[in-house]
Amino acid sequence: MKLQSFALHNYKNIPQIAKLTAEQLEAIEVVGNVLPFKTNNYVVNELIDWDNLDNDPMFKLTFPQKGMLSNEHYDSMKIVLEKSKNRDEIKRMANTIRLELNPHPAGQMEHNVPEVNGEKLLGMQHKYRETVLFFPSQGQTCHAYCTFCFRWPQFVGMDEFKFATKEASLLKDYVKENSQVTDILFTGGDPMIMKAKIFASYIQPLLDEEIPNLQTIRIGTKALSYWPYKFTSDDDADELITLFDSIIKKGINLTIMAHFSHPVELETEAVKLAIKRLRSIGVQIRTQSPILKHINDSPEVWSDMWRKQVNLNCIPYYMFIPRDTGAQDYFAITLEDAWQIFRNAYQKVSGVCRTVRGPSMSCTPGKIQILGISEIKGEKIFVLRMLQGRNPDWVGRPFFAKYDKKAIWLDDLKPAFDEEKFFFEDELEWLFNEHVNDDEKARFE
Ligand SMILES: *Cc1c(COP(=O)(O)O)cnc(C)c1O
Numbered sequence: 111m112k113l114q115s116f117a118l119h120n121y122k123n124i125p126q127i128a129k130l131t132a133e134q135l136e137a138i139e140v141v142g143n144v145l146p147f148k149t150n151n152y153v154v155n156e157l158i159d160w161d162n163l164d165n166d167p168m169f170k171l172t173f174p175q176k177g178m179l180s181n182e183h184y185d186s187m188k189i190v191l192e193k194s195k196n197r198d199e200i201k202r203m204a205n206t207i208r209l210e211l212n213p214h215p216a217g218q219m220e221h222n223v224p225e226v227n228g229e230k231l232l233g234m235q236h237k238y239r240e241t242v243l244f245f246p247s248q249g250q251t252c253h254a255y256c257t258f259c260f261r262w263p264q265f266v267g268m269d270e271f272k273f274a275t276k277e278a279s280l281l282k283d284y285v286k287e288n289s290q291v292t293d294i295l296f297t298g299g300d301p302m303i304m305k306a307k308i309f310a311s312y313i314q315p316l317l318d319e320e321i322p323n324l325q326t327i328r329i330g331t332k333a334l335s336y337w338p339y340k341f342t343s344d345d346d347a348d349e350l351i352t353l354f355d356s357i358i359k360k361g362i363n364l365t366i367m368a369h370f371s372h373p374v375e376l377e378t379e380a381v382k383l384a385i386k387r388l389r390s391i392g393v394q395i396r397t398q399s400p401i402l403k404h405i406n407d408s409p410e411v412w413s414d415m416w417r418k419q420v421n422l423n424c425i426p427y428y429m430f431i432p433r434d435t436g437a438q439d440y441f442a443i444t445l446e447d448a449w450q451i452f453r454n455a456y457q458k459v460s461g462v463c464r465t466v467r468g469p470s471m472s473c474t475p476g477k478i479q480i481l482g483i484s485e486i487k488g489e490k491i492f493v494l495r496m497l498q499g500r501n502p503d504w505v506g507r508p509f510f511a512k513y514d515k516k517a518i519w520l521d522d523l524k525p526a527f528d529e530e531k532f533f534f535e536d537e538l539e540w541l542f543n544e545h546v547n548d549d550e551k552a553r554f555e
């Protein structure tokens with residue numbers, strides 16, 4: 111299959127586009143000038159049901175929708191587009207709106223950049239002790255863009271620096287010097303946008319050397335969903351599989367962290383073939399997705415998805431709460447609803463699907479799981495648990511927040527039982543205090 115990409119400048123060439131209403135077309139123009147928009151022929155022909163667009167999850171996952179901007183932002187952009195053909199003016203308005211959409215949530219830019227010999231490694235993030243995230247500079251785009259994505263600023267050219275580095279050897283040095291690191295997680299964008307040769311240039315240095323602490327290489331990707339041919343029939347698919355095979359032969363666990371948001375993404379012959387091929391050489395596949403209004407906010411969708419994943423030999427891994435950025439209001443569901451959906455879905459499946467953890471928020475102190483709603487001594491509370499923490503000692507700690515029907519993110523929560531702070535807050539403040547020197551902070555590593 112030959113890849114054909116569609117974005118704002120050429121989406122009108124999509125044959126099915128005639129099925130859109132005037133409002134849907136307007137929304138693509140207005141929202142698509144603010145948030146990223148890209149799709150492709152596989153998504154268009156195999157995943158979207160063009161006869162049911164009002165309810166179609168894949169359409170909403172990849173095409174801009176009116177509700178993704180507030181009325182105020184929508185109208186401002188619409189007016190500029192109607193009145194002006196001036197690119198600069200359109201761009202200025204787009205950037206003004208973007209800055210109001212919390213482009214950098216959870217302190218990603220400032221707080222997690224590691225150093226080697228006093229030099230900041232800008233293509234890396236190291237937040238949790240065992241796992242280093244690596245953002246290869248050539249993997250900063252995707253086969254299609256998800257409308258909920260928290261990485262949107264880098265796709266609209268807002269970030270001068272996209273965390274990226276070509277410094278594969280610095281990555282290798284860092285992992286070698288930090289023996290507490292067991293995992294490297296390649297992320298992006300989507301690292302599986304890279305040609306096999308380029309991806310190999312990042313991997314080979316890691317294989318050429320003995321790094322006993324390196325146990326798992328993970329690749330965070332949506333290619334199985336948006337372009338499964340990457341692993342089967344693309345020009346470089348065989349080369350990629352051979353590279354994967356050499357990672358595994360070296361004794362390093364290779365895991366694809368696959369993003370699937372709806373069962374429909376697991377139903378095509380192309381994705382089944384790709385999964386089969388990866389599994390046949392021993393690549394592990396773990397799956398994750400945010401829970402999103404309009405896309406997958408029902409227990410049936412999740413239980414169906416987990417079952418299909420397990421039947422295809424994949425391991426359900428995370429259900430996330432969407433981050434507080436971009437079109438969050440469109441996709442947001444309350445923490446309570448997310449937990450109810452998780453629980454109802456979890457009840458419908460057998461233990462082999464219950465490897466999944468969630469719903470989980472990736473926020474500044476760590477990954478926080480909503481374990482449930484309960485009542486202690488007459489106070490209704492959220493029971494929470496830290497799944498990952500900036501301080502490893504926080505991991506696994508249960509804690510409590512006041513019940514709040516409307517809460518959609520950690521920021522909305524207050525500690526239960528009239529306590530002033532959550533258990534991690536003082537320490538977090540200390541960690542972010544620039545006057546505390548790095549050696550002291552290193553006790554967390
Ligand atoms: C989620 C995440 C990881 C990986 O966490 P696991 O629970 O091991 O999958 C690593 N780094 C960051 C910054 C993350 O958000």
Ligand code: SF4
Pocket residue numbers: 251252254255256257259260261298299300331332369
């Ligand atoms: S594939 Fe991943 S990084 Fe790319 S737009 Fe979707 S969620 Fe974002």
